[in-house]
Amino acid sequence: xxxxxxxxxxxxxxxxxxxxxxxxxxxxxxxxGCGVVGGALVRLxxxxxxxxxxxxGVRVEIVRVLVRDARRKRDVPLRAGVxxxxxxxxVAEDVDVVVxxxxxxxxxxxxxxxxxxxxxxxxTANKELVASAGASLAALxxxxxxxxxxxxxxxxSVPVISTLRDLLGTxxxxxxxxxxxxxxxxxxxxxxxxxxxxxALAAACHRGLAEADCTRDMDGSDTAxxxxxxxxVSFGVDPSxxxxxxxxxxxxxxxxxxxxxxxxxxxxxxxxxARVTDGGITCVVEPVIVPLESSFARTxxxxxxxxxxxxxxxxxxxxxxxxxxxPTATSLLSDxxxxxxxxADSSPTRAFEAVDDPRAHSWLVAGRVSARTxxxxxxxxxxxxxxxxxxxxxxxxxxxxxxxAALQPVIxxxxxxNADPLVARxxxxxxxxxxx
Amino acid sequence: xxxxxxxxxxxxxxxxxxxxxxxxxxxxxxxxGCGVVGGALVRLxxxxxxxxxxxxGVRVEIVRVLVRDARRKRDVPLRAGVxxxxxxxxVAEDVDVVVxxxxxxxxxxxxxxxxxxxxxxxxTANKELVASAGASLAALxxxxxxxxxxxxxxxxSVPVISTLRDLLGTxxxxxxxxxxxxxxxxxxxxxxxxxxxxxALAAACHRGLAEADCTRDMDGSDTAxxxxxxxxVSFGVDPSxxxxxxxxxxxxxxxxxxxxxxxxxxxxxxxxxARVTDGGITCVVEPVIVPLESSFARTxxxxxxxxxxxxxxxxxxxxxxxxxxxPTATSLLSDxxxxxxxxADSSPTRAFEAVDDPRAHSWLVAGRVSARTxxxxxxxxxxxxxxxxxxxxxxxxxxxxxxxAALQPVIxxxxxxNADPLVARxxxxxxxxxxx
Numbered sequence: 001x002x003x004x005x006x007x008x009x010x011x012x013x014x015x016x017x018x019x020x021x022x023x024x025x026x027x028x029x030x031x032x033g034c035g036v037v038g039g040a041l042v043r044l045x046x047x048x049x050x051x052x053x054x055x056x057g058v059r060v061e062i063v064r065v066l067v068r069d070a071r072r073k074r075d076v077p078l079r080a081g082v083x084x085x086x087x088x089x090x091v092a093e094d095v096d097v098v099v100x101x102x103x104x105x106x107x108x109x110x111x112x113x114x115x116x117x118x119x120x121x122x123x124t125a126n127k128e129l130v131a132s133a134g135a136s137l138a139a140l141x142x143x144x145x146x147x148x149x150x151x152x153x154x155x156x157s158v159p160v161i162s163t164l165r166d167l168l169g170t171x172x173x174x175x176x177x178x179x180x181x182x183x184x185x186x187x188x189x190x191x192x193x194x195x196x197x198x199x200a201l202a203a204a205c206h207r208g209l210a211e212a213d214c215t216r217d218m219d220g221s222d223t224a225x226x227x228x229x230x231x232x233v234s235f236g237v238d239p240s241x242x243x244x245x246x247x248x249x250x251x252x253x254x255x256x257x258x259x260x261x262x263x264x265x266x267x268x269x270x271x272x273x274a275r276v277t278d279g280g281i282t283c284v285v286e287p288v289i290v291p292l293e294s295s296f297a298r299t300x301x302x303x304x305x306x307x308x309x310x311x312x313x314x315x316x317x318x319x320x321x322x323x324x325x326x327p328t329a330t331s332l333l334s335d336x337x338x339x340x341x342x343x344a345d346s347s348p349t350r351a352f353e354a355v356d357d358p359r360a361h362s363w364l365v366a367g368r369v370s371a372r373t374x375x376x377x378x379x380x381x382x383x384x385x386x387x388x389x390x391x392x393x394x395x396x397x398x399x400x401x402x403x404x405a406a407l408q409p410v411i412x413x414x415x416x417x418n419a420d421p422l423v424a425r426x427x428x429x430x431x432x433x434x435x436x
Numbered sequence: 437x438x439x440x441x442x443x444x445x446x447x448x449x450x451x452x453x454x455x456x457x458x459x460x461x462x463x464x465x466x467x468x469g470c471g472v473v474g475g476a477l478v479r480l481x482x483x484x485x486x487x488x489x490x491x492x493g494v495r496v497e498i499v500r501v502l503v504r505d506a507r508r509k510r511d512v513p514l515r516a517g518v519x520x521x522x523x524x525x526x527v528a529e530d531v532d533v534v535v536x537x538x539x540x541x542x543x544x545x546x547x548x549x550x551x552x553x554x555x556x557x558x559x560t561a562n563k564e565l566v567a568s569a570g571a572s573l574a575a576l577x578x579x580x581x582x583x584x585x586x587x588x589x590x591x592x593s594v595p596v597i598s599t600l601r602d603l604l605g606t607x608x609x610x611x612x613x614x615x616x617x618x619x620x621x622x623x624x625x626x627x628x629x630x631x632x633x634x635x636a637l638a639a640a641c642h643r644g645l646a647e648a649d650c651t652r653d654m655d656g657s658d659t660a661x662x663x664x665x666x667x668x669v670s671f672g673v674d675p676s677x678x679x680x681x682x683x684x685x686x687x688x689x690x691x692x693x694x695x696x697x698x699x700x701x702x703x704x705x706x707x708x709x710a711r712v713t714d715g716g717i718t719c720v721v722e723p724v725i726v727p728l729e730s731s732f733a734r735t736x737x738x739x740x741x742x743x744x745x746x747x748x749x750x751x752x753x754x755x756x757x758x759x760x761x762x763p764t765a766t767s768l769l770s771d772x773x774x775x776x777x778x779x780a781d782s783s784p785t786r787a788f789e790a791v792d793d794p795r796a797h798s799w800l801v802a803g804r805v806s807a808r809t810x811x812x813x814x815x816x817x818x819x820x821x822x823x824x825x826x827x828x829x830x831x832x833x834x835x836x837x838x839x840x841a842a843l844q845p846v847i848x849x850x851x852x853x854n855a856d857p858l859v860a861r862x863x864x865x866x867x868x869x870x871x872x
Contacts, residue, residue, distance in 0.1 A: 048606050055604050055672075157752055159602055163595050166770040168491050170484050236491075293729070303750055310766075312757045314739055316593055320752035327748060334602040 024057045027336070030095040032066040032111050033102035034074060034083070036208050037125055037152075040325030041101065041332050042076040048333070056337050066090040066102070066111075091115065099332060100124040105132055116141035116148060123335045125152035125328055131225035135238040149335040154226045156182060157327030158304045158320045162334075164233045167308065167316075172352070175274035176234055178306030179299050180226040182323025183210040183217035184249060184269050189300045191257045192266065200253075209302050209323045219248030220269060220285040227271040227283050230306075234273065235281050235352040243354050245404065247286040247423055255422055256287050259366055259396050262389060265289040265428050266297040280355030284404075287424035289364060294427075295319075360403050362386065362426040365410060366396035367419035374414075381410045398426050460493045463772070464531040468502040468547050469538035470510060470519070472644050473561055473588075476761030477537065477768050478512040484769070492773050502526040502538070502547070527551065535768060536560040541568055552577035552584060559771045561588035561764055567661035571674040585771040590662045592618060593763030594740045594756045598770075600669045603744065603752075608788070611710035612670055614742030615735050616662040618759025619646040619653035620685060620705050625736045627693040628702065636689075645738050645759045655684030656705060656721040663707040663719050666742075670709065671717050671788040679790050681840065683722040683859055691858055692723050695802055695832050698825060701725040701864050702733040716791030720840075723860040725800060730863075731755075796839050798822065798862040801846060802832035803855035810850075817846045834862050 031038055045052070045060050053059055062078060070083040084090055087107060091114035098115040100108050100122060108129045115122045117140055124130065129137075130150045138148050151161045160178075167173065179185050183204050190200035204210040216222045224246045228239035249256055249269060260267035270288040275281055290296045295317070299305040304322025307315040321327040367374055371390035374397060378385060384400040399407075407423065414421035467474055481488070481496050489495055498514060506519040520526055523543060527550035534551040536544050536558060544565045551558045552573055560566065566573075566586045574584050587597045596614075603609065615621050619640050626636035640646040652658045660682045664675035685692055685705060696703040706724040711717055726732045731753070735741040740758025743751040757763040803810055807826035810833055814821060820836040835843075843859065850857035 044606060051604075051607060157746070157748070159595065159599050159752075159754075162598060162602060163754075166595055166598060166774075167766065168487075168773070170480060170766050170769060171487060295734075298731075301749060308756075310593070312593070312760070312763060313737060314757055316595075316754075316756035318595075318599075318752075318754050320744075321748045321750055324748070330603065330606050330746075333606060337604070 026059045026061050027097060028095040029060055029062050029336070030064040030066070030090060030093045030098045031062055032090065032098065032100045032108070034065050034067050034076060035101070036325040037328045037332070038065070038099075038101040039074065039076050040329035041099065042078055044326065044329045044333055046077040052337065058337070060336065063095060064090055064093045087111070095120060097121045097123060097336060099336065100126055100129070101332065102126070103128065105129050109133060112137050112148075113140060116146045117144055119144040119146045121146050121149070123149045123152075123332060125150075125332055127153040127222065127225040127229060129153075131228040131239045133240060134229065134232060135240060149338070150229065151335045152328050152331035154180060154229050155304050155306065155318070155331070156302075156320070156322035156324065157330050158306065158318050158322055159331075159334075160230065160304070160306045160318060161233055163306075163308065163316065163318050164230065167310070168233075170310075172275065173234055174309040174311050175272060176230050176306065176308050177270060177272040177274070179268055179296060179304050180230075180271050180306070180322065181217050181220075181223045181269060182302035182304055182321070183214050184220075184223075184253075185299065185304070186210075186302045186323070187218065187253060188249075188257060188267060188269070191254050192261075197252070197254055204302075207302070208325055215250070218253060219250045220246045221248070223269060223271045223285045224283075227273055227285055230271070231273045231281060231283055235275075237281065237352050237354060241354075242283060245282070245284040245286070245357065249287060252420075252422075255366065256289075256424060259364055259422075259424070260289045262396075263289055263364070263398065263426070263428060265291055265426075267424060268296045268299065270296065270425075274359075275352075276358055277355055279351050279353060281352050282355060282357040282359075284357060289424050289426045289428060291428055357404050360401035362401055362428075363399045363407055364396055364422075364424040364426050365399065365407070365414075366394070366422040367414045368394050369414070369417070369419045371395040371397075373419075377410055377413050380413075381406060383407065383410070396422075462495045462497050463533060465496055465498050465772070466500040466502070466526060466529045466531040466534045467498055468526065468534065468536045468544070470501050470503050470512060471537070472761040473764045473768070474501070474535075474537040475510065475512050476765035477535065478514055480762065480765045480769055482513040488773065494773070496772065499531060500526055500529045523547070531556060533557045533559060533772060535772065536562055536565070537768065538562070539564065541565050545569060548573050548584075549576060552582045553580055555580040555582045557582050557585070559585045559588075559768060561768055562586075563589040563658065563661040563665060565589075567664040567675045569676060570665065570668060571676060585774070586665065587771045588764050588767035590616060590665050591740050591742065591754070591767070592738075592756070592758040592760065593766050594742065594754050594758055595767075595770075596666065596740075596742045596754060597669055599742075599744065599752065599754055600666065603746070604669075606746075608711065609670055610745040610747050611708060612666050612742065612744050613706060613708040613710070615704055615732060615740050616666075616707050616742070616758065617653050617656075617659045617705060618738030618740055618757065619650050620656075620659075620689075621735065621740070622646075622738045622759070623654065623689060624685075624693060624703060624705070627690050628697075633688070633690055643738070644761055651686070654689060655686045656682045657684070659705060659707045659721045660719075663709055663721055666707070667709045667717060667719055671711075673717065673788050673790060677790075678719060681718070681720040681722070681793065685723060688856075688858075691802065692725075692860060695800055695858075695860070696725045698832075699725055699800070699834065699862070699864060701727055701862075703860060704732045704735065706732065706861075710795075711788075712794055713791055715787050715789060717788050718791060718793040718795075720793060725860050725862045725864060727864055793840050796837035798837055798864075799835045799843055800832055800858075800860040800862050801835065801843070801850075802830070802858040803850045804830050805850070805853070805855045807831040807833075809855075813846055813849050816849075817842060819843065819846070832858075 187200040224244040232239040256267040302323040305319035374395040383402040623636040660680040668675040692703040741755035810831040
């Protein structure tokens, strides 16, 4: 047999079976929020109505939409009468499902508790809400016979939560680690391509990835909330009580990009939840300098990427657009069409606890000081240095592996002398001039 | 605020909630097959019993195992009495779920029809069975009120089917494309590292990836079956009627590796299902020569990788170990613990049909002939040539974009003159010496 002899010629066209099932059931939905995500969901439901009817036998009807200004004209295929700005009217609506896409915790929390408390299924894209109140909301729902789904809260379109949930019957992961914020990753990519920070931010806003204030994206808060949710799903730890060690990219993200480039790598804001002792997990969000050819360095623009280590030959990985209206709306729709709630089993039932990170990593430590001053500061800490670079009062070192805790006095001393200290984890195989 | 000031110190240890739910329900399982995959499932169920009980409130009991030799000693935590080699006794067992992990279509088909026909849920890792009879089995199950799940049939541990299913409510993908066979990818990786083919095959067997005869892995048949299942889930086309254009890596995989290396790329056996006309899809499995730095080239050893194009900025991608006992068993367990069947909506309901591939690609065409002869053969076809290389009666060209159909006379002529023709798709940005 030759390699090509097995090719099969395609026969004459043959119609696939076309019997379209007629929608047999209507799902009545109340939607909170009609911005980037909510609006995208409305449009997606409209454009996919036939496919949804054929494939799932259901018709999704949006009967009420909560917005700030009910009279504002919106580019969505809905009649004007469905809009309301009255939260009480909104939560009183008798529906099958409430979809929450307004973000924040205040009004969103009122809506979530009202829905779950009277037994109505809640689907949310709101990572702050789930991170801060997910466990209690799920408990409230269990009592009332309603469920909480939040696949859209992490990863945008990337099936992070469902992938983790699929692994729930097995031994827990060794680690879950990834890029969970599309906006900051987009900004880093633009900085790498030569933009300055204001330009990069403006481009992210223009692309519909960010609001005017994206502090929570850039300082790692958004990532930390998502990581807490990941830890909840993977390790059963109540996300509201989970400590997350967090270093963000502010105030000057371009410095991270510059130092990473000097070291021959790229910086990525990486979230990690890892089993570091038998029953202990550590959660960290921090800039990590990774090799140029690594999968994380190659995760660009608004893409997210999550790797799940299971102790096999390689990790499971999922990646794709992690921000933006259409990707997040797709994830909401996926939860909405799931024949059963997916998150009934998210209650904290395992014996994992959060512990201090005992692991040693190499660190980039930078400050607006001379190399001599920086080295002297580190010398007192006893942390060995691997390499040092300096230019005109802006110096950075890469340390040999050291625990996070050992680094704290150094950072405190640099901060006290107004040296604008900056720290990132370094995961490069070999870095710079070796001083050992 | 400095970048590090936002770091949160981890407080004193605090026990997470430990209330373990007691298993409230027993799932009685009959398992067909106790080889690499079946045995791994038994071990996984044993080691994860506590986690399953706590997390899902269920206890999984394996009450019967079908094997060829019931008296053979096996390294699995099961009492000897559960084994049987009697298919009739096996199918008569009254259980909640039948898990089929024996492969092939004959006995597996009998077991599947018996289970689904009397209303028992079937979970299978058997891609041949699902590709050849999935639609009729699903229909049989629907009539009897039972469901068919087959997440483990594609991708090993990689959540290919569940990711595609999650997208079902939206408009169908533009394309699904990926590496779906871990064994052949492992062999290609070993060849790239300098092994010869027998060594690479032996290593794959030793790793538990392949049986002694891995013709179906290497000739693309296994990949084609998985692609048909992917097309069923994504586009609703009955997989048993779906034509798949297929080029394998046999008889001499090392030739592909050698030519790809000469062109500065790597060869991967890639399966693709793409919408090429409004309602038409094309399914192909073929060696593709991809750039060294591409995600597919970087998918090594037994990893699988699937990309789903949705018309967004980038594709969704899932990757990870795609072969081996533990990864596949994890996928079976995931289906087993899913609170509801996942595949109730896999009936062919959309109007997609399979059509000939109208797209033009660059092709590598090689033969054991002189460059002059190869060029003359191509010249008669009218397909323009981009580059040519030759060494001692072994020549290969890269064509300019041409449709697959236009290539067939060339291949036929080369085969007729015993030139061992070989064809691969080329996806390199610029290849070799330009002859235009």
